[in-house]
Amino acid sequence: xxxxxxxxxxxxxxxxxxxxxxxxxxxxxxxxxxxxxxxxxxxxxxxxxxxxxxxxxxxxxxxxxxxxxxxxxxxxxxxxxxxxxxxxxxxxxxxxxxxxxxxxxxxxxxxxxxxxxxxxxxxxxxxxxxxxxxxxxxxxxxxxxxxxxxxxxxxxxxxxxxxxxxxxxxxxxxxxxxxxxxxxxxxxxxxxxxxxxxxxxxxxxxxxxxxxxxxxxxxxxxxxxxxxxxxxxxxxxxxxxxxxxxxxxxxxxxxxxxxxxxxxxxxxxxxxxxxxxxxxxxxxxxxxxxxxxxxxxxxxxxxxxxxxxxxxxxxxxxxxxxxxxxxxxxxxxxxxxxxxxxxxxxxxxxxxxxxxxxxxxxxxxxxxxxxxxxxxxxxxxxxxxxxxxxxxxxxxxxxxxxxxxxxxxxxxxxxxxxxxxxxxxxxxxxxxxxxxxxxxxxxxxxxxxxxxxxx
Numbered sequence: 156x157x158x159x160x161x162x163x164x165x166x167x168x169x170x171x172x173x174x175x176x177x178x179x180x181x182x183x184x185x186x187x188x189x190x191x192x193x194x195x196x197x198x199x200x201x202x203x204x205x206x207x208x209x210x211x212x213x214x215x216x217x218x219x220x221x222x223x224x225x226x227x228x229x230x231x232x233x234x235x236x237x238x239x240x241x242x243x244x245x246x247x248x249x250x251x252x253x254x255x256x257x258x259x260x261x262x263x264x265x266x267x268x269x270x271x272x273x274x275x276x277x278x279x280x281x282x283x284x285x286x287x288x289x290x291x292x293x294x295x296x297x298x299x300x301x302x303x304x305x306x307x308x309x310x311x312x313x314x315x316x317x318x319x320x321x322x323x324x325x326x327x328x329x330x331x332x333x334x335x336x337x338x339x340x341x342x343x344x345x346x347x348x349x350x351x352x353x354x355x356x357x358x359x360x361x362x363x364x365x366x367x368x369x370x371x372x373x374x375x376x377x378x379x380x381x382x383x384x385x386x387x388x389x390x391x392x393x394x395x396x397x398x399x400x401x402x403x404x405x406x407x408x409x410x411x412x413x414x415x416x417x418x419x420x421x422x423x424x425x426x427x428x429x430x431x432x433x434x435x436x437x438x439x440x441x442x443x444x445x446x447x448x449x450x451x452x453x454x455x456x457x458x459x460x461x462x463x464x465x466x467x468x469x470x471x472x473x474x475x476x477x478x479x480x481x482x483x484x485x486x487x488x489x490x491x492x493x494x495x496x497x498x499x500x501x502x503x504x505x506x507x508x509x510x511x512x513x514x515x516x517x518x519x520x521x522x523x524x525x526x527x528x529x530x531x532x533x534x535x536x537x538x539x540x541x542x543x544x545x546x547x548x549x550x551x552x553x554x555x556x557x558x559x560x561x562x563x564x565x566x567x568x569x570x571x572x573x574x575x576x577x578x579x580x581x582x583x584x585x586x587x588x589x590x591x592x593x594x595x596x597x598x599x600x601x602x603x604x605x606x607x608x609x610x
Contacts, residue, residue, distance in 0.1 A: 181597065189595055195403075196488065205592075206411060208402035209233070210259060210577045215490045225540050227498075228490040232399060233262050241392060241499050250367035250391045252398075253277060256334065256573045259399055260327075260580070278364040280335035281371070284314045288343055288359060296347040300565045301432035303344035305425045308333065312421040319419050321583060329420040330576035337572050338368060341565035342375045348561070369394060372569070376558070385510055386556055389503050393549055396496040397567050399574030401489075406430040406437070410575045414582040415590040427575045428568055437564045437571075440550035443484040444560070446476050447520070447551070457519040460526065467523065467530040484547030485527040491540035500548045511555050520551055 186193055195203040210233065217226040230237040232255060240258075244251035253274050257265040265273060291310050297303045311333075312318045317325050343359060350357040358378050362371045369391035373382040402408065409430040413423045431437035451457070453475070454466050469475035470482050487494055501521075508517035524543045531541050553563050 185597055189597075191595070202403045205408070205590075206402060208578070208581060209262065210574070210581060211399045211401050213401040213403075213489050215492075225491040227493040228487075228495045228542075230396075230400065230495045233258050235264075236495075237396065238495055238499055241395060245388070245392070250369060250387070252368045252391050252394045252570075255395050255398060259573055259577045260330075274367075275364075276331060277335045277368070278362075280332045281339065281362045281364075283336060283339060284311075287314070292340070292343045293347050296344065296351050298348060298352065298561075299432070300341055300344050300348070300561045301428055301437075301568065303348070304337070304340050304565055304568060305428040305432075307340040307344065308421050308425050308428065311336075312419060315421070318421065321417055321419070323580065323583060326420055326580060326583060330572075330579065333420070333424060334572050334576060337565075337569045338362070338372050338375060341562060341569060342372065345376075345559060345562050345565075349559075367391060368569075372566075373556075376562075383510065385507060389507050389552055390556060392500065392503055393552060393566070394570040396499060396545060397549070397570035399571070399577065402578060404436070405433070406571060407574055407578045410578045411582050412590045414579045415587060417589075420579065423579055424572065424575060427571075431568055431571060432564060437567045439483060439544075440546040440553065440567075441560055441563050442477075442481075442550075443546050444550040444554050444563075446470070446483045447516075447523075449476050450523075451516070451519065454519075457515060458522070460522065463519075463522055464526050464530055467527055468534065471530065471534050482523075482527050482531065484550070485523075485531065485543050486541045487544045490542060490544065493542045494544045496545035497543050497548055500545065500552070504548045504552055507552065507555050513555060516551070520548065 185191075192203055195205065212229075212231040214229040214231065215226060216223045218224075232240060235258070240255055241251065244254055254265060254270055257263075257270065257273050287307075287310075291307060292303070297306070315329070320326075339362065346358055349355045356378070360375045360380055362375060366374060367387070370382070370387045372390060373387060374380045400407070402411065406427045410423055410427045413426045434442070450466060454462055456462055466475060467482055471480055473480045504520075505517055508514055524547065527543070528541045550563065553566065558566065
């Protein structure tokens with residue numbers, strides 16, 4: 156069977172698909188009747204309580220005179236405000252990924268010796284099995300790096316003599332290995348695709364033990380392995396900000412659900428990767444960059460507030476870009492007045508734009524950040540405030556770093572594997588039951604009809 160016939164949607168499939176779609180549609184009024192919260196969230200974005208976690212917290216409200224009101228967002232890692240964490244390691248001119256990973260996994264900030272030992276451990280694990288690149292990554296390269304990453308993770312199961320051991324020590328060992336290997340799996344997968352599909356030269360650089368995770372990413376990715384200190388610093392901050400986001404995000408919840416079945420670590424993390432791949436979760440920053448690329452061509456004066464506002468209205472009216480009616484990078488399921496990750500990111504993004512000579516582009520981003528909430532509030536009914544989210548600036552950063560679009564979501568995964576690991580270990584440590592939510596059946600009972608009497 157060739158690729159065309161394998162991928163073909165035949166008329167018979169189209170006919171059956173219509174039947175499947177009709178069978179799947181549920182009257183939207185029934186969700187209200189039975190008080191089912193779609194997406195496990197109410198109209199105000201508040202999630203259904205499905206578990207407890209000590210790993211992180213997302214806060215978007217505060218109590219004033221006994222009433223919950225919108226507030227500037229806060230992201231808490233193991234009790235520490237992420238803004239304080241970033242301020243701490245940047246002030247000391249340290250890379251933060253390894254330090255914050257230690258915090259999320261072990262519920263304590265490491266001492267200098269503990270951090271040194273932890274970095275050495277991650278470096279020790281940053282090595283793939285013999286011939287893995289040649290036999291696995293270089294064969295059948297996929298155009299989607301998240302699929303490549305998931306395949307590589309699942310294949311590592313075959314190299315692990317204790318793959319199904321779900322004891323805490325063994326799962327921790329597996330998680331630390333995956334945290335160390337995600338940059339290699341992602342970037343080598345991209346290099347293979349770039350070579351075989353786009354005809355580019357093939358570069359397979361070995362990681363350097365003395366480099367941080369962020370530095371190794373740039374070292375492995377770039378043909379000449381060169382990067383500036385500011386580039387590595389900002390990529391490191393991006394990894395820290397994407398590392399974890401409360402137990403209720405889709406991929407972390409997936410990690411809890413799959414872990415609760417007591418399956419292996421590789422299957423669990425592959426499931427989380429599948430969740431993060433979705434454009435509603437991890438792929439939004441790609442849309443932000445693409446939207447701005449079109450916007451920069453269609454707006455003649457990037458400093459004209461009225462012209463920019465009119466373009467944003469066109470986006471909402473499905474008259475521009477992808478006609479989806481969205482301003483990508485603006486709004487969040489939880490945050491209202493501000494996304495703390497975007498707040499932290501912005502000052503560093505401005506510095507990078509100066510280094511790259513892209514001040515005008517940064518000014519356009521800043522103007523859209525200011526105008527978009529105003530335009531949205533004028534055009535649509537709002538249940539809570541709206542602000543730019545972390546995807547708004549992370550896509551711009553990745554484009555300034557010269558990262559290919561294919562690696563935007565894998566970079567997210569390289570960071571979020573730390574959070575997934577912490578959630579997997581937390582689920583196992585609490586020895587909970589298998590997660591099995593209830594779905595209310597609404598179909599009518601039917602009487603069996605012999606085949607010769609069916610219409």
